[in-house]
Amino acid sequence: MITAVYPGSFDPITNGHLDIIKRSAKTFDKLIVAVLNNPNKTPMFDLEERVDLIRQSISDLNNVEIDCFSGLLIDYMQNKNVNVIIKGLRAISDFEYEFQMALMNRKLNKEIETLFMMTNSDYSYLSSSLVKEAFRFGGNIENLVPDIVIQKMKEKL
Numbered sequence: 001m002i003t004a005v006y007p008g009s010f011d012p013i014t015n016g017h018l019d020i021i022k023r024s025a026k027t028f029d030k031l032i033v034a035v036l037n038n039p040n041k042t043p044m045f046d047l048e049e050r051v052d053l054i055r056q057s058i059s060d061l062n063n064v065e066i067d068c069f070s071g072l073l074i075d076y077m078q079n080k081n082v083n084v085i086i087k088g089l090r091a092i093s094d095f096e097y098e099f100q101m102a103l104m105n106r107k108l109n110k111e112i113e114t115l116f117m118m119t120n121s122d123y124s125y126l127s128s129s130l131v132k133e134a135f136r137f138g139g140n141i142e143n144l145v146p147d148i149v150i151q152k153m154k155e156k157l
């Protein structure tokens with residue numbers, strides 16, 4: 001049985017994330033979506049809200065678990081006894097950073113493999129920060145994030 005971890009900030013979850021989650025859930029026996037608690041950043045949604053939005057967006061997937069972590073991803077994975085990291089790749093601009101991260105993580109623990117999944121072309125330009133920016137200035141973000149996210153964003157404003 002192979003379990004993979006899909007880490008990220010998910011502030012908030014977008015349809016691009018959701019696409020990676022669905023495809024990974026099909027590819028692996030189990031997927032853990034691991035939400036990063038980063039004390040150096042002020043998110044739009046706190047950890048609990050981000051987890052909640054993911055939970056409501058994936059209620060139809062029964063082999064996906066949601067969890068939180070802080071500190072080193074490698075340490076979290078060792079504790080969970082999982083050794084596959086899933087990352088989404090949108091563009092060449094993602095590549096350099098992800099390449100660095102993957103090599104650093106392998107240096108820290110050579111048992112852990114990072115696997116990359118290409119974005120769905122419909123969402124290749126999509127990021128949480130761009131969605132938030134568009135929304136702040138009144139842009140229509142329908143079809144870019146789950147409806148529940150739009151609802152919660154409206155409540156925030």
Ligand code: ADP
Pocket residue numbers: 007008009010011014015016017020086087088089090094118119120123124125126127128129
């Ligand atoms: P963002 O870059 O949107 O702020 P996160 O830190 O939450 O996102 O990203 C978590 C993971 O999801 C990363 O591996 C990132 O490359 C991937 N990802 C984010 N948006 C997309 C997308 N539209 N298509 C594919 N992968 C994506």
